Amino acid sequence: MIEAQTQTGFLGGRLLIASPLIGDPRFDRSVVYMCAHDGEQAMGLIINRPMEGLRLPDLLEQLDIHRWDQAADTPVFDGGPVDRDRGMVLHTTDAGCGPATLEVDAGIGLTATKEILDCLVSDTPPRHAIMALGYAGWSSGQLEDEIAANAWLVCEADEAILFDRDCEDKWAAALARLGVTPEFLTAASGHA
Numbered sequence: 644m645i646e647a648q649t650q651t652g653f654l655g656g657r658l659l660i661a662s663p664l665i666g667d668p669r670f671d672r673s674v675v676y677m678c679a680h681d682g683e684q685a686m687g688l689i690i691n692r693p694m695e696g697l698r699l700p701d702l703l704e705q706l707d708i709h710r711w712d713q714a715a716d717t718p719v720f721d722g723g724p725v726d727r728d729r730g731m732v733l734h735t736t737d738a739g740c741g742p743a744t745l746e747v748d749a750g751i752g753l754t755a756t757k758e759i760l761d762c763l764v765s766d767t768p769p770r771h772a773i774m775a776l777g778y779a780g781w782s783s784g785q786l787e788d789e790i791a792a793n794a795w796l797v798c799e800a801d802e803a804i805l806f807d808r809d810c811e812d813k814w815a816a817a818l819a820r821l822g823v824t825p826e827f828l829t830a831a832s833g834h835a
Contacts, residue, residue, distance in 0.1 A: 653680040654786075656748030658804065659687060660796040660817045663828050669724050672814045675779050676733060676800055678745065678753045685781040688733055688753075690773065690805060691813035693718030699774050702730075703760060710764040715772075717808065722775030731755045733805065734772035738762050748800070771806035796821060 659675040675687040697719040703711035722731060736744065736752040740759050744752040762768055781789070789795055798820045804813055815825055 654685065654797060655680045656751065656800060658798050658800045658817050658820075659786075660798060660814065660821075662793055662796055664792065665794045670779070674804070674813045674817045675723070675795075676747075676805055678733070678747050678778075680786070683783050685786045687779045688720070688722040688731065688773075688775045689779060690720060690733070690775075691810045692721040693810055694721050694776065699763070702774065703764065706760065708757075708760050708764060713764040715763075715768075717773065718810070720773055720775040722777045723779030725778050725780040727777035729755065729778070730760075730774060730776050731778065732759045732763065732772050732774050734759065734769035735802070735806075736769070738765075738767055738769040750802075751800075751805070771802060773806060796823070 654677040657677050659677060661670045661673045661675075665671060665673075670689075672691075673689045674691045676690050677685065677687040679686045699717045699719055700711055700714045702719050703714050708714075721727075732754050733747075734752055734754065736746060736750050740754050740756055740762065743756040743758060744754045746752050759772075763772060763774075786795075790797065796818070798817055801820075804816050804820070807813060807816070818825060818828075
């Protein structure tokens with residue numbers, strides 16, 4: 644497992660916002676929360692792509708999680724094109740799974756063990772959580788090259804964007820954090 648943000652210049656705990664230059668329909672208008680980034684690789688979850696027809700209680704029932712019917716009726720997210728059979732939960736760290744939880748940023752953790760699924764249906768679940776299948780991953784230098792090519796914009800993350808249930812507005816909300824409105828973005832790049 645790669646480390647969360649540990650050095651200046653790495654993007655763990657920040658948001659990537661797809662620009663019109665992304666050139667990959669899998670990421671069109673996506674918002675990616677960067678869970679880990681170091682000199683060798685980067686990993687994040689798309690946080691604004693709910694999977695069609697898959698809700699958290701349905702998935703927990705399929706996985707035989709006790710008390711699955713106690714889960715919040717939230718969507719399961721398409722976290723990205725890599726390892727799509729692997730589930731991960733991005734959550735506030737008010738409830739977690741000890742060493743199994745990667746602390747991404749202050750108060751935000753990522754857990755990929757069965758214990759977090761049990762925690763989601765417990766009497767003391769995390770204040771906020773989203774379940775994702777798959778993730779977005781980049782090899783050494785790949786993400787930096789995409790940012791240099793204006794495929795991604797970067798901004799600070801906050802719980803309001805991460806866990807907002809209105810997925811349709813997350814892309815515009817993330818852009819607004821940068822003072823950008825979608826209608827001013829174009830698919831043409833330029834450098835000053």
